[in-house]
Amino acid sequence: MGTVEDGTSKSPGYCGDTDGDYDVLQWDTREDCEVRQILDRIADKWSLLVIALLDRRSLRFTELRRMIDGISQRMLTRTLRHLERDGLVSRTVHPTVPPRVDYELTPLGATLHTTIRALVTWTEDHQGQIAAARAAFDRRAAAEQEAAVREAAERDAIARDVLPVRR
Amino acid sequence: MGTVEDGTSKSPGYCGDTDGDYDVLQWDTREDCEVRQILDRIADKWSLLVIALLDRRSLRFTELRRMIDGISQRMLTRTLRHLERDGLVSRTVHPTVPPRVDYELTPLGATLHTTIRALVTWTEDHQGQIAAARAAFDRRAAAEQEAAVREAAERDAIARDVLPVRR
DNA sequence: CGGAATCCGCCACGATACTG
DNA sequence: CAGTATCGTGGCGGATTCCG
Numbered sequence: 315m316g317t318v319e320d321g322t323s324k325s326p327g328y329c330g331d332t333d334g335d336y337d338v339l340q341w342d343t344r345e346d347c348e349v350r351q352i353l354d355r356i357a358d359k360w361s362l363l364v365i366a367l368l369d370r371r372s373l374r375f376t377e378l379r380r381m382i383d384g385i386s387q388r389m390l391t392r393t394l395r396h397l398e399r400d401g402l403v404s405r406t407v408h409p410t411v412p413p414r415v416d417y418e419l420t421p422l423g424a425t426l427h428t429t430i431r432a433l434v435t436w437t438e439d440h441q442g443q444i445a446a447a448r449a450a451f452d453r454r455a456a457a458e459q460e461a462a463v464r465e466a467a468e469r470d471a472i473a474r475d476v477l478p479v480r481r
Numbered sequence: 482m483g484t485v486e487d488g489t490s491k492s493p494g495y496c497g498d499t500d501g502d503y504d505v506l507q508w509d510t511r512e513d514c515e516v517r518q519i520l521d522r523i524a525d526k527w528s529l530l531v532i533a534l535l536d537r538r539s540l541r542f543t544e545l546r547r548m549i550d551g552i553s554q555r556m557l558t559r560t561l562r563h564l565e566r567d568g569l570v571s572r573t574v575h576p577t578v579p580p581r582v583d584y585e586l587t588p589l590g591a592t593l594h595t596t597i598r599a600l601v602t603w604t605e606d607h608q609g610q611i612a613a614a615r616a617a618f619d620r621r622a623a624a625e626q627e628a629a630v631r632e633a634a635e636r637d638a639i640a641r642d643v644l645p646v647r648r
Numbered sequence: 649c650g651g652a653a654t655c656c657g658c659c660a661c662g663a664t665a666c667t668g
Numbered sequence: 669c670a671g672t673a674t675c676g677t678g679g680c681g682g683a684t685t686c687c688g
Contacts, residue, residue: 348608353601357524359661375670386662391671401614412669413668422610429603434520436596441515443589447568526681542650553682558651579649580688 355400356426360385360393365423365430368403372418402426522567523593527552527560532590532597535570539585569593 355361363382367373373381379390394417397403402423408414419427522528530549534540540548546557561584564570569590575581586594 348612349601349604352604352608352611353529354526356604357529357600359521362520362524379670387671388663389661392661399615399618400611401618402611407670411668413671415670422607422614425607426603429600432599433524433596434516436593437516437519437523440589440592441519444519444567444569445515447589448566451566451568546650554651555683556681559681574650578688580651582650 352400355396356402356430358393360389361397362430362434364390364393364397365402365419365427366434368417368419368423369427369431372406372416375415375417378417397423519567522563523569523597525560527556528564529597529601531557531560531564532569532586532594533601535584535586535590536594536598539573539583542582542584545584564590 356365360382363385364378367378367381375390375394378394379385379387382390385393394403394405398405401420403417404420406416406418408416523532527549530552531545534545534548542557542561545561546552546554549557552560561570561572565572568587570584571587573583573585575583
């Protein structure tokens with residue numbers, strides 16, 4: 315099994331709970347801050363997917379594996395373990411043969427599901443605007459670069475014209 | 482400048498927009514899916530912080546740098562460029578000397594800010610429950626492992642007792 | 649001050665093989 | 669079927685340097 319592979323057990327360190335309006339300024343300075351760790355965990359590549367998929371009905375390991383498709387068994391296992399450890403997903407092993415394991419959201423996980431769906435929905439709703447913004451940005455960048463190149467070439471031409479032949 | 486460093490310019494590929502209730506099953510299969518890319522982008526380590534910090538008032542580069550503290554100038558620059566490209570943050574250069582650059586949320590970025598705050602708030606509100614869940618999980622795991630070790634030791638003792646002395 | 653460019657360590661992730 | 673174990677690698681992210 316080796317090491318625990320996670321440093322969360324170092325210290326409690328609540329890192330200052332909401333005293334003013336926005337304590338955002340603080341949940342980054344200390345890397346042992348719980349909020350940062352949790353945020354990094356649930357906002358990671360696969361956790362979002364798993365939580366989003368685990369709505370209402372429970373799913374088997376292989377079902378999740380097929381649904382996510384890009385994921386490796388290793389990553390799915392790790393992700394599910396983390397979510398289980400955080401109390402967001404429950405793991406039920408049916409002692410049959412072949413074995414069958416079901417995963418489902420805990421009540422806590424269900425509350426997070428709502429928020430995550432909101433994030434996903436926002437992304438779906440605004441992907442058009444973002445795509446447009448990217449296109450515009452890239453166009454501007456390309457134009458700028460081309461202008462810079464032309465300008466340099468022009469300077470070069472003038473220099474060649476004015477300066478005496480080196481040697 | 483080198484390559485664009487991002488493969489998003491490959492193809493439009495909307496990957497099927499909400500036809501049924503949940504099209505979650507689809508925004509993962511094709512890795513050229515826009516939603517996945519956008520999600521990975523805004524959910525990354527620093528973007529969440531920057532967007533959360535950029536509420537109402539605009540901030541200078543160095544202000545952000547000091548606030549986030551753990552971040553390197555390289556990462557802050559990259560993050561801000563990405564957000565600018567996605568149309569979430571606007572970049573204003575004041576032609577003074579020394580130069581001064583202000584960043585602020587665009588209207589689009591402001592809408593995302595709301596959702597992100599919701600996520601952060603959820604995390605702040607439930608960090609206690611999560612910490613408790615982790616502690617319980619770790620305790621169970623430790624107990625299981627200890628049980629396994631004891632069991633193995635017991636089997637070993639029996640084996641030593643029953644089996645004839647080898648050689 | 650606000651970047652761009654370069655170098656590089658390291659570990660997160662994927663592919664593969666093996667177990668119960 | 670549902671994992672664990674092991675190894676190899678890409679690329680993320682930090683440190684440093686130079687520029688306008």
